[in-house]
């Protein structure tokens with residue numbers, strides 16, 4: 477567990493805010509995230525979870541406050557530079573190449589990680605190891621059977637799995653998943669969530685996960701952060717946060733039944 481006081485956070489936000497017109501979508505959020513920990517961010521629809529991710533990854537500019545990567549201020553840096561510094565984000569299908577096959581999509585990510593650029597056609601035959609690594613990631617998300625399917629023809633749940641494979645292939649230190657299991661069938665959900673947990677444990681990644689399914693949250697989270705109306709209203713161990721009055725009132729609506737495992 478990476479919450480010891482002497483360890484440096486891999487990612488921090490300080491009073492991070494963004495305002496859209498008169499609406500403050502993320503309101504002075506201060507939090508530290510550590511390697512080897514999985515933080516689940518929960519909150520009602522419109523609470524600002526996705527917007528917070530956009531501020532961290534650089535898709536949106538902060539109105540005020542700051543984003544730090546390993547203590548270095550990246551608030552004025554663009555998304556591309558933040559990616560190079562190790563912030564990785566699954567983009568809900570917008571970063572897939574629909575006319576390429578599943579394996580080609582993952583291979584591009586492996587190749588990009590390997591620093592070889594995107595001129596892949598010319599070196600296809602000489603880079604069997606890139607393909608082998610891509611196949612490895614496909615196996616990890618249980619997509620090997622779809623290897624040669626054109627991505628545009630994949631069912632939605634498989635596209636989401638592919639997205640996870642691509643993010644894994646890019647090997648960022650900080651991984652952000654925004655509802656990665658949305659649109660997946662019930663039997664696919666554990667495959668992806670187990671994988672996210674394994675990556676966190678084996679590779680000492682800093683994982684931020686937005687997830688609505690409360691059983692999942694309870695199972696995976698080392699820590700839970702709760703956003704309501706853009707404001708961080710709770711941050712702590714799952715058991716404490718789930719039982720806190722503010723969460724039960726503001727988010728869960730009804731009191732949680734007491735769990736023996738607490």
Ligand SMILES: Nc1ncnc2c1ncn2[C@@H]1O[C@H](COP(=O)(O)OP(=O)(O)OP(=O)(O)O)[C@@H](O)[C@H]1O
Pocket residue numbers: 496501519520521522523524525526527528
């Ligand atoms: N680009 C934008 N321009 C204007 N308002 C925006 C923009 N992006 C988000 N918002 C607003 O900011 C608020 C937070 O939205 P956000 O999508 O971050 O919520 P969320 O917690 O991810 O919700 P959900 O659980 O539904 O995904 C909402 O009121 C939304 O309408």
Ligand SMILES: [Mg+2]
Pocket residue numbers: 525526527654
């Ligand atoms: Mg969202």
